[in-house]
Amino acid sequence: MIGALRAAFRAAAIIGAAMTASGASGETAYSILNFSQLDGWDRDNHAEALEVFLGTCPDLDDPDWQSLCALAQSQTPAGAKQFFELFFRPVLIEDGADPLFTGYFEPELQGSRYRTDRFRYPVYKMPNEARQTNLWLPRRDILTSGVMDGRGLEIAWVDDPVELFFLQIQGSGRIKMPDGASVRVGYGGANGHPYKSVGAEMVRRGIYKAHQVSAQVIKAWVRRNPMAGHELLMHNPSYVFFREVKKVHPSKGPLGAMNRSVTAMRSIAVDPKYTPLGAPVWVEKDGAEPMRRLMIAQDTGSAIKGAQRADIFFGTGDGAGEAAGRLRDPGRMIVFLPIQRAYAMLPEDF
Structure with missing residues (x-):
């Protein structure tokens, strides 16, 4: 397997130029x-990216992918850049839609195990009858009928219904x-209504x-206008239920779609129709604060659709939330695929 990969790498070095094929x-x-x-x-820190890649590649x-993961486990930090260059090819996948980067984060809310005068907005588990139907x-x-x-x-x-609303949008939090x-x-399930x-x-x-x-603008307006704000939030019929996560160390990030912790500024949510979960992805985000770094596709999202669409994980808490909420930038993303898999996408008569 490794010999074949090396042969493909040498062939790629000879060909050199970019190659394009229609799907x-x-x-x-x-x-x-x-x-x-x-x-x-x-200029990137390839060792950081390799460490994050190792977090999910065994899955x-x-x-x-298994062969590359086994090789990755024997790499030193100094050899991380060479590892990616030797055993992957960068593949630009385009579906005609404009590239778009947004951000997400892990909210941190103030709460209690018991209802009090201050803490009176419930974070619900999913009821059994909601699991038994596609549309509940x-x-x-859910919030007003007493069910x-x-x-x-x-x-x-x-203590804050607005923060709870955005916790549901993010899908996880503390x-x-x-x-x-x-x-x-x-995330523990949803009622099936579209967002x-x-x-x-x-x-x-x-x-x-x-x-x-932005998220901050919406929150401020709802708090200034509590009655109208309450009705505004009801405009979204979708409702997310939660489950308690006990097996993740507090120092780690929340669980992504691969059921592993995601890492701030190194994990992204992607559309798995185009980008395999677990794959390294080179991010070239433009805008006011350009970003150039290797990230790992470890999560998905209902709003993340398209070959050039990604959500960057910013971390936990208000600071991460403010930074993530501001992000809506163009650029491009390039998926790293095992060499044989990359060349298999080309037409047979190339």
Whole structure:
């Protein structure tokens, strides 16, 4: 296996130029690039990326990925850059849509195991009847009909319904208790209704222009207008339930789609239709604060659709949330694939 990889690497070095092939649908294009075509590649901390790659590569089933994972475990930090260059090829995958980078984070809420005058907004586990159907009650009915009352479905109680709403959007977070301990919660299911953006609804109502809307702006407006804000949040019928996560060390990030912790500024959420989970991805994010670094595709998201669409994990807490909320930038992302897999995407008569 390794000999074949080395042979493919030598062939790639001879060919040199980028190669493009249309996908089976005629809409997806694959371009195999050289590492010299990656802006900023030589300046990244490749050892950091290798460490994150090692966190999930043992879970990859395909033989080509398993071989690379075994090799990765024997690499020293100094050899990380050479490892990626020797055994991967950078593949630019395009589906015709404009590239877009956004950010996500792990919220940290204030809460309690018990309801009090301050902590009175419940974080719910998923009821059994919701698991047995693809479409259950909408948000308004879950929160106002009493269907959840007296059933012991509360994981915790928090002090801010707006932060709870955004916790549902993020899908995971931490709840800090009065004694300083934390309860970590992860995605436990949903009611099946499609997500409707409250930001887009604010634009539709003429409250803000599209370029003005962010998570922080939405939160501030809802708090200034509690009654209208409550109704605004009900515009989104989707409702997310949680489960308590007990096996992740507090120093680690939340669990991603691979059921492993994600790492701030090294993990991204992608569309697995185009980008294999566990694959290294070279990110060239433009905008006011350009970013050039190797990240690992370890998560997914309902809003992350397309070959050039990624959500960058910023970390835990308010600071990470503010930075993630500001991010909406163009650029490009290049997926690193095992060499044989990369060349298999090209047409047979290339």
